[in-house]
Amino acid sequence: MFKTKNLSPQQLSAFTALILSMPISLGIWFIRPDWKIAVGSLILTFLGSYLLIRTVLESFIYRKIKLIYKFIYQTKASKREETYYKYILPQKGIDEVREDVEKWAEQRSAEIELLKNNEAYRKEFLQNLAHEFKTPIFAIQGYVDTLLSGAMDSPEISKRFLENTARNVDRMVNLVEDLDEISRLESGEQPLYKENFVIQELIREVYETLSIKTTAKNIKCSIKKGCEYPITVFADQEKIRQVINNLLENAVKYGKQDGTIVASIYRTDDEHVLIEFSDDGIGIAEEHLPRIFERFYRTDRGRSRDKGGTGLGLAICKHIIEAHGQTMHVRSKLDVGTTIGFTLDARRE
Numbered sequence: 001m002f003k004t005k006n007l008s009p010q011q012l013s014a015f016t017a018l019i020l021s022m023p024i025s026l027g028i029w030f031i032r033p034d035w036k037i038a039v040g041s042l043i044l045t046f047l048g049s050y051l052l053i054r055t056v057l058e059s060f061i062y063r064k065i066k067l068i069y070k071f072i073y074q075t076k077a078s079k080r081e082e083t084y085y086k087y088i089l090p091q092k093g094i095d096e097v098r099e100d101v102e103k104w105a106e107q108r109s110a111e112i113e114l115l116k117n118n119e120a121y122r123k124e125f126l127q128n129l130a131h132e133f134k135t136p137i138f139a140i141q142g143y144v145d146t147l148l149s150g151a152m153d154s155p156e157i158s159k160r161f162l163e164n165t166a167r168n169v170d171r172m173v174n175l176v177e178d179l180d181e182i183s184r185l186e187s188g189e190q191p192l193y194k195e196n197f198v199i200q201e202l203i204r205e206v207y208e209t210l211s212i213k214t215t216a217k218n219i220k221c222s223i224k225k226g227c228e229y230p231i232t233v234f235a236d237q238e239k240i241r242q243v244i245n246n247l248l249e250n251a252v253k254y255g256k257q258d259g260t261i262v263a264s265i266y267r268t269d270d271e272h273v274l275i276e277f278s279d280d281g282i283g284i285a286e287e288h289l290p291r292i293f294e295r296f297y298r299t300d301r302g303r304s305r306d307k308g309g310t311g312l313g314l315a316i317c318k319h320i321i322e323a324h325g326q327t328m329h330v331r332s333k334l335d336v337g338t339t340i341g342f343t344l345d346a347r348r349e
Contacts, residue, residue: 010054017049133175136168143168178312182295185319192236192323196347199233199240199275203263206244213252217259221248224264231265232347233273239320240344246313247277247340254338255281267346272326276341284332292330293318317342 025042143161184190207221295315332338
């Protein structure tokens with residue numbers, strides 16, 4: 001059966017004009033059986049009907065399409081847009097308009113999904129932020145209340161409670177400073193001062209800085225054999241120092257007694273250098289790997305909080321590396337260890 005739903009306006013106009021012109025020409029034939037007059041009336045009726053129907057149909061369709069486009073863009077049309085609607089838009093076929101609407105619908109769907117994800121992330125972030133502040137605040141409140149209730153009379157208790165209060169204050173200060181740094185990194189308010197420096201030298205300096213912590217757990221820090229040859233990178237040295245320090249502190253926190261931390265440095269091509277740090281610590285479960293760079297995300301909240309820190313270290317690392325136009329990555333397996341790394345630009349002349 002013949003279907004008209006997929007016809008273009010021109011084809012639909014021609015089909016309708018043909019249906020109208022044929023009975024008229026047949027009627028004329030019966031009235032005056034002259035094939036020339038019948039054919040002439042068929043042609044004239046067809047052309048006249050076609051032009052009239054097409055004009056009316058396109059006027060109606062594109063008036064509706066104009067409203068659809070205005071709805072899509074949700075703005076008052078400028079003179080240029082009015083010209084587009086009047087002269088250019090009518091040249092578009094229905095299929096082209098359909099593609100435009102489908103593309104707009106996909107974009108809107110993606111925007112809505114992004115907004116939903118952002119809203120879910122915002123709620124989770126605020127909950128985590130409230131929890132991170134609530135813990136030290138309640139601890140400080142408890143110590144102060146106890147002191148005011150009479151514990152101040154005991155110098156030993158007073159000193160211990162004040163020391164605990166000071167530690168919780170330091171935790172809050174560190175939390176605020178880390179949040180402020182992330183905000184400045186995201187907004188681009190913290191400029192990068194890039195320079196050429198040897199990455200192995202910086203790694204050794206950070207190893208030395210953390211030597212007290214590594215010695216306490218008898219963790220051996222080294223540079224992988226074959227990676228000792230000096231490689232120069234082009235980056236903000238102090239920012240990269242902060243990244244390496246954060247990564248190594250995590251490796252020490254979650255590393256095992258008598259463990260190892262190994263740094264690997266490779267030239268991936270003429271323009272990039274890959275830096276990785278591997279440990280043989282407790283590792284990270286696979287389901288947590290995609291989220292470890294999120295703010296406050298902890299793979300084991302209780303154990304992580306006992307280890308100290310604000311939960312923002314890896315988020316700061318990620319922002320610093322992305323500010324350099326590079327990426328971070330992580331590989332890990334429970335009870336085997338973790339490898340986390342990033343890329344940097346190679347030496348610039």
